[in-house]
Amino acid sequence: MRNKLLIFAALAVVMLQFGCAPAVVMSGGNPTSLVRPDCDKTDEDCVVPVYVSVTADKACLVQVPFDVVTVAKGKRPRIVWKLEPLDPKDGFLYQFDQDLGIVIVDNNPATDFDQGGPRGSDKFVWRSANKRASPKTFKYSVAVQRRIDHHAAWSSCPVLDPKIINSGS
Helix, strand or coil, X not given: CHHHHHHHHHHHHHHHHCCCCCCEEXXXXXXXXXXXXXXXXXXXXEEEEEEEEECCCCCEEEECCCCEEEECCCCCCEEEEEEEECCCCCCCEEEECCCCCEEECCCCCCCCEEEEEECCCCEEEEEECCCCXXXXXXXXXXXXXXXXXXXXXXXXXXXXXXXXXXXXC
């Protein structure tokens, strides 16, 4: 329980640092964010932090601070997911899976999200085309890998499945 509280406290501090602290509640002992629009006021880059940590039993834990990312009507930002280890001294190296880092389900590049892909090992980007006439909610997956050192093989963390809402053109 102490480890979970430390993760929760670190998550809150980082979110305050970025000026984007949504209400966070404890659900079953785990930090859980409430639905909060994040990319709704800009056509510029919209950064979504992806927090990675190690549980007491050394399992990999991947979290995003928002259950839903919302892109406002007419806005077309680049959504940039950035890996943020909660404890840089936890002994692991982290990276997005270079093929499956962020996969948006039912994406049509002509109307939804384009120009996607990794930007180095710690960022993954999709630009919101946001050209549909009406809003659409997209599920997406976050695939992160980790390894103990530069000589070990990469192993996959459990995949996380949050959502994006494109509000239309």
